[in-house]
Amino acid sequence: MHELAITQDIVETVGARADGARVLRVVVVIGKLSAVLPDAVRFCFELCCEDTPLAGAALEIVEPPGVVRCRGCGAEFEIDRPFARCVCGSTELDWISGEQLSIRAIEIVEEGAA
Numbered sequence: 727m728h729e730l731a732i733t734q735d736i737v738e739t740v741g742a743r744a745d746g747a748r749v750l751r752v753v754v755v756i757g758k759l760s761a762v763l764p765d766a767v768r769f770c771f772e773l774c775c776e777d778t779p780l781a782g783a784a785l786e787i788v789e790p791p792g793v794v795r796c797r798g799c800g801a802e803f804e805i806d807r808p809f810a811r812c813v814c815g816s817t818e819l820d821w822i823s824g825e826q827l828s829i830r831a832i833e834i835v836e837e838g839a840a
């Protein structure tokens with residue numbers, strides 16, 4: 727289950743960026759072609775956050791669709807699964823985006839804030 731390793735990586739990266747501050751919210755981008763299951767990441771997140779500055783933090787996942795270009799006719803369209811077929815019948819599709827996996831934003835408790 728590679729989502730566990732990915733989630734641990736996210737938690738470590740966010741923890742390092744927060745630099746000791748408590749983290750309230752994390753926004754993660756998981757493209758629909760990334761082969762990462764958002765539900766699995768959600769499942770692992772709470773566990774991975776235990777005993778870290780992220781304990782109790784909310785996780786928000788943004789899932790941009792995949793965008794591909796057909797080699798047959800040049801059409802560009804969105805897909806939400808790695809395998810798809812163009813209206814022209816071709817299955818030779820170049821992936822333009824949708825494989826991204828990144829941390830978009832983190833929200834921390836500012837020191838000294840009421």
Ligand SMILES: [Zn+2]
Pocket residue numbers: 796797798799800801812813814815816
């Ligand atoms: Zn096509």
